[in-house]
Amino acid sequence: MRQAFIGAVAALTAALVVSSLAVAQTAQSQNKQARSPWVYYPLDTIVGDGGPAPKRDLSGTWAGPGSTDAIPRGAPAEKPSLTPLGQQTMSQRKPIGRFGPAGTNDPTARYCDPLGFPLNFIYQNRAMSVATMPNRIVFLLQFGGFWREVWTDGRALPTKVGGEDRDSLDPTYMGYSVGHWEDDYNFVVDTTGLDERTWVLRDGTPHSVMAHVQERFTRVDHNTMKVSMTIDDPKMFTKSFSLGTYYYRWIQNQKINEWLCVPSETLKYLQEQGDPAGSYPDAEPQRLGGGGRGR
Amino acid sequence: MRMTMKTKVRAFVPLIAGLLAMGAPASAHHGDAAYSAKAMEMKGCVVTEFSWMNPHSLIKFDYKTEAGEVQHWTMEIGSPPSMALLGWSRTTLRAGDVITAYVYQAKSGVAVGRTNKVILADGTVLADRDDSTPSRYGTTEAPK
Numbered sequence: 511m512r513q514a515f516i517g518a519v520a521a522l523t524a525a526l527v528v529s530s531l532a533v534a535q536t537a538q539s540q541n542k543q544a545r546s547p548w549v550y551y552p553l554d555t556i557v558g559d560g561g562p563a564p565k566r567d568l569s570g571t572w573a574g575p576g577s578t579d580a581i582p583r584g585a586p587a588e589k590p591s592l593t594p595l596g597q598q599t600m601s602q603r604k605p606i607g608r609f610g611p612a613g614t615n616d617p618t619a620r621y622c623d624p625l626g627f628p629l630n631f632i633y634q635n636r637a638m639s640v641a642t643m644p645n646r647i648v649f650l651l652q653f654g655g656f657w658r659e660v661w662t663d664g665r666a667l668p669t670k671v672g673g674e675d676r677d678s679l680d681p682t683y684m685g686y687s688v689g690h691w692e693d694d695y696n697f698v699v700d701t702t703g704l705d706e707r708t709w710v711l712r713d714g715t716p717h718s719v720m721a722h723v724q725e726r727f728t729r730v731d732h733n734t735m736k737v738s739m740t741i742d743d744p745k746m747f748t749k750s751f752s753l754g755t756y757y758y759r760w761i762q763n764q765k766i767n768e769w770l771c772v773p774s775e776t777l778k779y780l781q782e783q784g785d786p787a788g789s790y791p792d793a794e795p796q797r798l799g800g801g802g803r804g805r
Numbered sequence: 806m807r808m809t810m811k812t813k814v815r816a817f818v819p820l821i822a823g824l825l826a827m828g829a830p831a832s833a834h835h836g837d838a839a840y841s842a843k844a845m846e847m848k849g850c851v852v853t854e855f856s857w858m859n860p861h862s863l864i865k866f867d868y869k870t871e872a873g874e875v876q877h878w879t880m881e882i883g884s885p886p887s888m889a890l891l892g893w894s895r896t897t898l899r900a901g902d903v904i905t906a907y908v909y910q911a912k913s914g915v916a917v918g919r920t921n922k923v924i925l926a927d928g929t930v931l932a933d934r935d936d937s938t939p940s941r942y943g944t945t946e947a948p949k
Contacts, residue, residue, distance in 0.1 A: 552886070552889065552890060553890065577886070578890065606835045606836075607835065607836050608836070608838075610835055610836065610838060610839045611835055611860075612839065614835075619835070619860070636886060767886070769859070769885070769886055770859065771859055771860070772858070772859060775856075775858040775859055775860075776859070776860060778856065778858070778863075779858070779859075779860055779861055779863065779881075782863060782865075782879050782917075783861065783863055783879055783880075783881050783917050786879075786911065786913065786915045786917045787839040787840065787911040787912075787913060787915070787917050787918075788839050788911060788912065788913040789839065790838045790839050790912060791838075793838040793839075793912075794838065795836050795838055796836065796837050796838055796840075796842060797836060797837055797934075798837040798840055798842070798909050798919045798921070798933075798934075
């Protein structure tokens with residue numbers, strides 16, 4: 511038994527060493543190539559902590575979850591406890607993970623509609639820039655080319671969004687956000703006024719205009735940023751829950767690529783591939799392709 | 806309890822598979838339930854179009870069956886950011902290139918599929934996924 515165990519461990523170690531060498535060679539070969547300041551090199555991941563975190567500063571360009579597997583794994587979202595309205599709304603959702611491109615009614619997958627906040631900070635946020643302005647911090651998202659403003663001038667969140675009154679503000683895909691530094695390394699953001707057409711999670715979890723999302727951005731060190739998110743929405747959830755914890759790492763040359771959801775491309779994909787392939791919501795889930803090292 | 810050697814080896818397979826899978830975050834655009842789980846080999850395919858696009862790039866090619874019938878195929882790979890990590894680019898394939906395609910055909914029976922891998926004329930192998938590569942950090946544990 512012991513020999514079998516030793517043999518298995520040796521085989522596993524050898525496999526990991528060989529695989530690690532392959533990755534290292536890929537990174538080395540990438541390093542040997544001439545560098546262009548116009549190119550994003552996702553495998554050129556930063557090593558180490560880069561020194562202490564600057565105080566009250568998130569500015570810079572960051573690689574996010576899914577960009578490569580050099581991004582530390584955080585924690586996934588908790589399963590929400592839905593109200594009867596939440597359950598009814600959820601029952602109408604056909605997530606792409608189960609229904610596939612042909613059968614889903616996910617508005618982003620079918621029509622390139624914006625993911626909206628908070629989903630755009632949970633899914634596909636593989637890179638973003640953060641810019642500090644005199645009265646706000648702006649998040650510039652790679653996927654979709656969207657931006658999001660978090661006001662830091664002390665204003666209060668709007669109290670009337672989505673109502674019938676003339677002075678009621680419109681709900682928006684990014685919502686209304688205010689933020690403050692809790693200490694030198696923790697920036698807390700509160701967001702309300704979110705457009706009800708967006709899904710909170712990829713599985714179709716709904717929200718109402720009463721949703722309130724709180725984020726805590728922690729500058730762990732110069733090269734690492736952590737974001738933890740929670741949501742409450744008395745119309746859809748019986749209690750607040752965690753939307754997960756996500757890590758970001760500093761990008762060496764601070765350059766990222768354009769990555770858009772182009773409606774004409776999505777239409778071409780659905781017409782020529784997704785729809786002809788069909789929908790099999792009751793089939794056993796399987797993963798055959800789609801990349802690796804982050805996907 | 807005594808275990809046979811075969812049983813001992815089997816006992817470690819899930820462990821090894823689990824460890825190898827640790828470095829593979831799961832955030833793909835969609836699952837693959839629409840496709841057969843067994844890849845077909847198709848030699849001598851002639852690329853007619855390569856669309857490097859979102860949400861998934863498409864490879865179109867003509868495949869001549871043994872009976873001489875020319876079939877027009879479309880198969881998808883991952884999104885450009887994902888596939889770039891595996892060595893693909895906008896210029897990987899051009900119309901007229903001859904490739905060997907390994908494809909998971911759609912269960913619906915039409916000539917579309919999910920790519921397993923492509924072998925170019927010069928022997929270069931380009932896969933659609935790479936789950937066996939561990940993180941270069943050796944772990945995906947969050948730092949304390």
